[in-house]
Amino acid sequence: MISLFSFTQNQNKNQREIKEIKIMFKDISLSKLKLPIYFPLDNDAKLTLPAYFNSYKDFLQILKYRNLDSILLEFKLLNINDRIQLNNQILKDTNRFYIQKKWFVNDRILILSDSMTNNKKDDYRKFIKLAFFNNYTRCFFACYYGNVINSFFLKKIKKHWVIEYIYLNVES
Secondary structure (H helix, E strand, C coil), rough: CCHHHHHHHHHHHHHHHHHHHHHHHHHHHCCCCCCCCCCCCCCCCCCECCCEECHHHHHHHHHHHHHCHHHHCCCCCCHHHHHHHHHHHEEECCCCCECCCHHHCCCEECCCCCHHHHHHCCCCCCCEECCECCCCCCCEEEEEEECCCEEEEEEEECEEEEEEEEEEEECC
């Protein structure tokens, strides 16, 4: 009984995350949400995404290597409850999140194959899983490539995601 309840809870959480991811990337492809990052475009697509979002485990290792991990985990703009919720979510994350092509069939969003995503050079942007918190009204999103790390806090207003705060880091 407990494992069935846990499985159902996990499915509901995944469905909600998928719903919010669809809204967010549709808004980006329609230029309703303008993030100051480069999304590689395809001829027919408005937006090209990798096959998966990397786990926070990989991202935290990169931040520790660059001595930037304290900046990420402080989250000074958040209240203490949101900070604790987000930190717990990030520190426990170890799995990639695979994007399904069927989520964006009619949206002119191209999802690269797994082999194409893995085949990209180190300068290709790596996306980190979106971390939703505060009952899916806030989202933390990060990406990195080369010596650049971009972190975004987004909030949901009137069923659409907007930029709340941006942290850009470029190493010299």
